Amino acid sequence: MESTFITALQNIVSPEVLLVIFLSAVYGLFVGSIPGLTATMAVALLIPLTFYLDNLSAIAAIVTLEACSIFAGDIPTTLVRIPGTPSSAAYTDDAYSLTRRGLHETSLGVSLVFSVAGGLFGALVLILAAPQLAKIAFEFTTYEYFWLYVLGLSCAAIVSTGSRLKGALALMIGLMFATVGLSEVHSVPRFTFGFDELFTGINFVPAMIGLFGLSEVFRNTLTSKTEEETEKLKSALPVEVDKSWFKHLKPVFGGVLPQLWKRKFSWFRSSCIGSTIGMIPGAGADIAAWISYAVSKKCSKTPEEYGKGSLDAVGDATSANNSALAGAWIPALVLGIPGDSVTAIVIGVLLMKNITPGPGIFENPDQLVLVHGIYLTFIIANLLLIPLGFLAIRSGAQLVRIPRRILMPLILMFCVVGSYSINGSYFDVWVMLGMGILGFILEVFAIPLGPVVLGIILGGQLEQSFVQNLSKDDSILSFFNRPISAALGIFCIALWLVPLIMPLLRKKWSTPA
């Protein structure tokens, strides 16, 4: 144990590995901060290169890339209201509202520090609990999954700003889109209108780019106030443009560490939620962010601020999405079952490198060195994120100073290229265009966009587990026949019913008195 750890440390501090880590951090920050380029895509694009790297460098590159790109996703989220990665979608409104008040540096500072803190917590969970905790996730059958998806979706609808009904409507729109295509469980194509491309269904990445990115472009071009908006932002920004970088440490980090100390319990709670959700196969950083956002709002003393620029919301959700990353590696390493889409790729890379993930990986000394290397990289990557993330924030802040008449065509360009890149398909660009128009219309009716995206992401899996459960046993009671599924199911139902029943109960209690 001791010796493998030291070997891993020796291997990792070699100049080559450190260079790989540094370059992947820069690459991760870059990809993450461009709207429409996801962490998954960044990792997928890295695969051909991992062939030329040794095992440890390859894995280190992926870990670093993941951690940095998930944080970097917060930069465009905060500055231009376009989530850089799906994991940032939960707190888009909060982060952007802060920018409108000129607090973008504070918001990004909170994102950075809480991301690092959450990431380190996730790494600790991975190190301490990997084999034990994976056993729990291994108990999950289609029944538990069904309730888990319902839970994730309910949270998205409930926490979204505006009325709960509109959140639910947005969710249904997303779920409806998810039914397009040939479902894995039926052999019938649905709503494809003869397009072969629609057999795959609506890809959520172009959908997200359209809903958040393109609709934002439309909002800006339709009103002539775009220039005024820029002016307003500019005037809200600190006036003096100081050339000394050191002085800028203050707006970014000033007050953030006390904030972290003040919110240590909620940080702990969010990080726990993050790593737990991360561990569950199929539920990644994005769902972790949504759920911890919902819990954070429930526990908050100022829930009315959520969605209108709450630093607490940004901090909690961003700790959760970063701690989920390490969590997802637990089932991947222990069981060979991916926790999220990135670890799905990782398993492929490991197998290509002739390392078979599984309990054996913790016994074979050569492979244990690699496992320790993964632990160490998670820590190094998160520490490296502090200076590099700061630089990214500083350069990203220039984004808001660019006039909108120049920024919008450029964002449009990235929307088109980004939606094309994920699959190299023109059809996805059409999807992005359609979703952009839809997103704009929904915003006019004040219908939140987040649940639409989550509906598209999880709808297929929700339907699958639903149909799978029914094909095992068509009685509704079977949805509650296992202890974990019963607990999850009752919790989900309570989540929707309690707010409906509460007013009635209150009336009943108050009338006799």
Place this chain on the structure above:
Amino acid sequence: MNQRAMITVSVRWKLLFLCLFLLNGCSSSTVDNYPDRPITIICPWSVGGATDRTSRQLGVYLEQELGVPVNVINATGGRGVTGHSRGLNARPDGYTLAIITGELNMLHWQNLTKLTHRDAVPIVSLVDGAAAVFVKTDSPFQNMQELQDYVKTHPGKLTATGTASGGIWHLALAGWLDFSELNAEDIKWIPMNGAGPSLQELASGGVDLVCCSLPEAKTLYESGQVRCLGVMAEEPLAEFPEVPTFISQDMNWSISGWNGLALPAGTPEPIVEKVSAVVNKITDGDVRLNGQSFPEAMREAGLSTRYRAGDEFSAFLKSNDETLGKLLTSDAFAKMSTRDTGPLVFPGMIAFAMCVILGCLAVQKKVHALAPEVTGDAVTRQGIINTILVLTGIVFYLLFAEELGFILTAGVVLFLLLWKFGTRLWVCALITVLFVPGIYTLFALLLRVPLPRGVLGW
């Protein structure tokens, strides 16, 4: 490019393209200097699976031999329809290679696509993975005979999974049931999207059996969490000699899933020959990368390979198509593919919920409560024109990018938008000149996204 969109391109534009093409001297796509730009491999299955691993492994070796970047794109979904369509309907210029799998010979029998193996120019078959049946280690079944006896006395009691309904592993199990003179629905099939989630379902006690290929279950099998009752191969597998075949258990039944490399039908003969020559060299083990040949790498990954080149692969495709067709059109299988939960049940439930929510919103009169941010900013005439320009820009890009290439199309769109939005001309030109080649370098050259190159070759 989208076929429908292509048709709408007018003749006048076509003439313009022709002129551009002639001006350029046809330099970009001659057969002689193939390949002179990146090649894309379309893999119809998701990242991490056996087919993906094969594609990527092959891609790396091809990249070394051909000297151009080789990208793998996972065009997943639709039970393989999407990926096979994209791979085989691609422009037959040798720059898109298709990985084809057993589903190519199944989907058209199930009326899911018109595509058949006749749309492919087969190059070489790569993996041949025989189906195997797995149970959890604490299951009472020790061999196939015990399983068969139990199913005979308790029809409909056991549940199995491994892939979607009607997928290759479902077919394998149903075929065995049919062979054992049992009904195909005597074991309930729970549809799952792949071997990975199916095996997890098995390990967590959600199903009784899993039918998939042995390498797919390698991790759980070698860690002793699942037991393999038998493999549906003609001979025991070299990597797993301890696993008995069905034939050795007196059940004359074998079936396997396979994958291979193909080119779209209509690819020029010299290109087919060049690709075949290179691929044969790779599968013969004559190409080494990091001291390892392709067959060695595949063996270490636990994938059973079966290389059939050119005509042999064609003959195999034909006979495989007939075998699978016979199974899929048989009564036993046709009866089974009808499901209780229809495909429109779930969308129906969603639609119903939507109506209820809309009704509630109408009652609350909240539908027209506009977002404050939107109402805050008035829509102007110039704004409407600008938005129409943005829309036109995207559509223009979509229609012409494939012909004109990314740099020209994106450059035109970006320049015009910047200019129309009120930026000074020289600033527009500067930004366009800086950004468009910049994005191209970044995405196409560094990130290896197959951005359209068009007639000019960039």
